[in-house]
Amino acid sequence: HLVCPMNTSPYVDPHKTSQEIWEEFSMSFTPAVREVVEFAKRIPGFRELIERDQVSLLKAGTFEVLMVRFASLFNMAERTVTFLSGKRYSLDMLRSMGAGELLTSMCEFSEKLAALRLDSDEMSLFTAVVLVSADRSGIQDLNSVEALQDKLIRALRNLVMQNHGADASTTFTKLLLKLPELRSLNNMHSEELLSFKVHP
Numbered sequence: 001h002l003v004c005p006m007n008t009s010p011y012v013d014p015h016k017t018s019q020e021i022w023e024e025f026s027m028s029f030t031p032a033v034r035e036v037v038e039f040a041k042r043i044p045g046f047r048e049l050i051e052r053d054q055v056s057l058l059k060a061g062t063f064e065v066l067m068v069r070f071a072s073l074f075n076m077a078e079r080t081v082t083f084l085s086g087k088r089y090s091l092d093m094l095r096s097m098g099a100g101e102l103l104t105s106m107c108e109f110s111e112k113l114a115a116l117r118l119d120s121d122e123m124s125l126f127t128a129v130v131l132v133s134a135d136r137s138g139i140q141d142l143n144s145v146e147a148l149q150d151k152l153i154r155a156l157r158n159l160v161m162q163n164h165g166a167d168a169s170t171t172f173t174k175l176l177l178k179l180p181e182l183r184s185l186n187n188m189h190s191e192e193l194l195s196f197k198v199h200p
């Protein structure tokens with residue numbers, strides 16, 4: 001089994017070699033990864049960062065951006081996860097195929113994010129904040145990345161303040177608290193990915 005929803009289905013053909021399984025899986029997730037790159041290029045100020053830092057932020061932050069973008073694949077009312085093919089699988093079924101604590105944490109994250117009821121502009125701006133807040137190890141021009149992060153966080157704050165009435169401050173605080181949660185999901189997910197690479 002390959003229980004990542006970025007695959008088309010959790011089932012893998014037992015006749016396929018691990019290289020074939022990876023090739024098929026890559027075809028499924030690559031368009032989504034390309035869209036993250038295209039999205040990054042449209043963040044005002046991102047292309048003005050030095051190229052090395054653009055690459056470092058994308059390497060560290062792509063999973064987190066995708067997690068936010070695809071949070072709606074996790075349907076907690078129905079206890080299902082929709083894979084990129086559009087097929088839905090129940091949480092119990094995915095657990096029986098080997099998914100564990102990470103699946104549970106992603107479900108909780110998605111449910112709490114949905115509860116904040118962001119509109120599409122807020123969602124885009126939050127996603128931009130997520131990307132420029134990615135792990136800073138290896139960033140060369142920290143000042144420029146931090147200046148861009150500040151600018152985006154201020155814009156997000158203004159937008160949330162305009163849209164969320166009496167809940168605005170708590171909504172904004174909750175959004176910022178999503179950043180460390182995303183980092184932790186990213187770390188747990190990287191471990192799943194690595195161990196899958198070692199024993200597919």
Ligand code: HEM
Nearest residue numbers: 001002003004029066067070099100101102103192193196
């Ligand atoms: C697990 C790869 C993005 C959700 C995995 C596994 C791999 C993987 C190899 C281990 C599968 C197994 O052991 O059966 C990737 C790659 C991604 C990606 C290459 C880059 C595009 C994502 C995103 C999400 C996600 C964006 C969420 C929206 C999950 C979940 C699991 C998983 C829920 C199972 C966790 C568990 O075992 O509890 N991923 N993934 N992945 N991935 Fe991904």
